[in-house]
Amino acid sequence: MRSDEYDRLYLSPPHLGRHELNYVHKAIEDNWVAPAGPNIDGFERDLNQYVGTQHCVALSSGTAAIHLGLQLLGVGPGDEVLVPSFTFVATANPVCYLGAQPVFIDSEANTWNLCPMRLREALEERARRGKQAKAIIIVHLYGMPALLPELLEIAAEYGVPVLEDAAEALGSRHRGQALGSFGQVAVLSFNGNKIITTSGGGALLTNNGEYARQARWLSTQAKDPAPYYQHSAVGYNYRLSNILAGIGRGQMELIEERVKRRREIYALYHELMRDLPAVEVGPTEPAGTRSNRWLTTILLRPEHTERTPEELRQHLETHNIESRPLWKPLHLQPLFTSAAVYGGQVCADLFTRGLCLPSGSSMTDTDVRRVVKALQEML
Known part of the structure; x- marks a missing residue:
C-alpha cells in the first residue's frame, strides 16, 4: 500500500466543535485580545465547576503551571523534588528552572504511574541523609489515575506537599472525584494534542486562595500595586490570552x-x-x-x-x-x-x-x- 492512499491518521489531533467561534468572535468584536477579559474569567469558572476546585488561573502552558505551582510550594535552589521517571520532560524541567534537583521514582506495573513502594523508599532514604523533599509530583499518565490513596497517604505521613500533574487527565476521575482536585496545587494542559485544546495553554488549580492570588501576580510580571510599574519580585509572562480562552470555553462544552x-x-x-x-x-x-x-x-x-x-x-x-x-x-x-x-x-x-x-x-x-x-x- 502506498502511504498516500489514505488520509493521514494523526496520534491526537485537535478536535474543534460547534461553539469555539462564538467566543472568539465575541472577543474580537469587543477588542478583548489581551491576556485579560471575560473569556479568561469564564474559562476559569468552567474549569473550577468541572473539576470541583475553588480557584483556577489560566496560563500559557501546562509547563508554566508546573513552574508556578512548584514556586508556590516553596521549591527553590538546592531543594529536591520527587518526580516520576515515566513522564514527559515538561514535568521535570520546571524543577530545574527553580534551581532544584529532580529525584526520579519508578512506575508500578498496573497504572504505569508513580510507584508507592518506591516513593516511600526514596523518602526514607533521603531522610536518612538528612534531606527532606520539598514536593512530590504525581502524574496521571495517558489519562490513567495514579494510585492516589496510597500516594497521598505517604505524602501526608512525611509532610511533603503534592503537585498533581493532570496535564493528560482532564475528564478522568477517582471514586467520582475529578483528577486535578487532589493536590495542594494541580496543573492542566490544553496543548493541541490534549483531550481539549486552546491551541496552547494550561491552568493551575487549587483550593488555596493565597496560592491563586500569588499565581496571578507572578504570571503577569509580578507587578506591585502602584500607579507606575514597580516590581519587587521576578515575574513571568504566563497568562493565557482572552482569544485562546474563548476556544477553551467552546471546548469545555464538549x-x-x-x-x-x-x-x-x-x-x-x-x-x-x-x-x-x-x-x-x-x-x-x-x-x-x-x-x-x-x-x-x-x-x-x-x-x-x-x-x-x-x-x-x-x-x-x-x-x-x-x-x-x-x-x-x-x-x-x-x-x-x-x-x-x-x-x-x-x-x-x-x-x-x-x-x-x-x-x-x-x-x-x-x-x-x-x-x-x-x-x-x-x-
Missing part, C-alpha cells in the same frame, strides 16, 4: 463527549486485538476510577513476537498512520544522567515494549480498524 469517544476508541482497540497474543492493550483502570483514555497504548509481549515498537511505528508510517513510542524515562535522558533514581526497571521495560496509537476523538471506527489491520500485518 468535554464529556470527548471523553466518551476516547473511551470508545480504547474499547474498540481492545476488542479488535483481544485475540492478538503479541499485544497487550493497556493499562487497565483500577477499581473505582475512570480514565479519559487520552491515548490508547499497547505493549508487545516478547514471548509472542520478536517485533519491536520501532518496527511497528515504521510499518504504520507506510500506511500513513502516526504512532509514537511511550515516554522515554527521564532517568535515561542525557539531561538527567546525574540525577538520583529509585528503581527504574519497570518504566524502562514499558518504554522498550510500548507504543501509542492514534486516539483522537474525531477518529471513526473505520479508522481504528485500519490501524489494527496494519498492526496485524506485522504481528
Whole structure:
C-alpha cells in the first residue's frame, strides 16, 4: 500500500466543535485580545465547576503551571523534588528552572504511574541523609489515575506537599472525584494534542486562595500595586490570552463527549486485538476510577513476537498512520544522567515494549480498524 492512499491518521489531533467561534468572535468584536477579559474569567469558572476546585488561573502552558505551582510550594535552589521517571520532560524541567534537583521514582506495573513502594523508599532514604523533599509530583499518565490513596497517604505521613500533574487527565476521575482536585496545587494542559485544546495553554488549580492570588501576580510580571510599574519580585509572562480562552470555553462544552469517544476508541482497540497474543492493550483502570483514555497504548509481549515498537511505528508510517513510542524515562535522558533514581526497571521495560496509537476523538471506527489491520500485518 502506498502511504498516500489514505488520509493521514494523526496520534491526537485537535478536535474543534460547534461553539469555539462564538467566543472568539465575541472577543474580537469587543477588542478583548489581551491576556485579560471575560473569556479568561469564564474559562476559569468552567474549569473550577468541572473539576470541583475553588480557584483556577489560566496560563500559557501546562509547563508554566508546573513552574508556578512548584514556586508556590516553596521549591527553590538546592531543594529536591520527587518526580516520576515515566513522564514527559515538561514535568521535570520546571524543577530545574527553580534551581532544584529532580529525584526520579519508578512506575508500578498496573497504572504505569508513580510507584508507592518506591516513593516511600526514596523518602526514607533521603531522610536518612538528612534531606527532606520539598514536593512530590504525581502524574496521571495517558489519562490513567495514579494510585492516589496510597500516594497521598505517604505524602501526608512525611509532610511533603503534592503537585498533581493532570496535564493528560482532564475528564478522568477517582471514586467520582475529578483528577486535578487532589493536590495542594494541580496543573492542566490544553496543548493541541490534549483531550481539549486552546491551541496552547494550561491552568493551575487549587483550593488555596493565597496560592491563586500569588499565581496571578507572578504570571503577569509580578507587578506591585502602584500607579507606575514597580516590581519587587521576578515575574513571568504566563497568562493565557482572552482569544485562546474563548476556544477553551467552546471546548469545555464538549468535554464529556470527548471523553466518551476516547473511551470508545480504547474499547474498540481492545476488542479488535483481544485475540492478538503479541499485544497487550493497556493499562487497565483500577477499581473505582475512570480514565479519559487520552491515548490508547499497547505493549508487545516478547514471548509472542520478536517485533519491536520501532518496527511497528515504521510499518504504520507506510500506511500513513502516526504512532509514537511511550515516554522515554527521564532517568535515561542525557539531561538527567546525574540525577538520583529509585528503581527504574519497570518504566524502562514499558518504554522498550510500548507504543501509542492514534486516539483522537474525531477518529471513526473505520479508522481504528485500519490501524489494527496494519498492526496485524506485522504481528
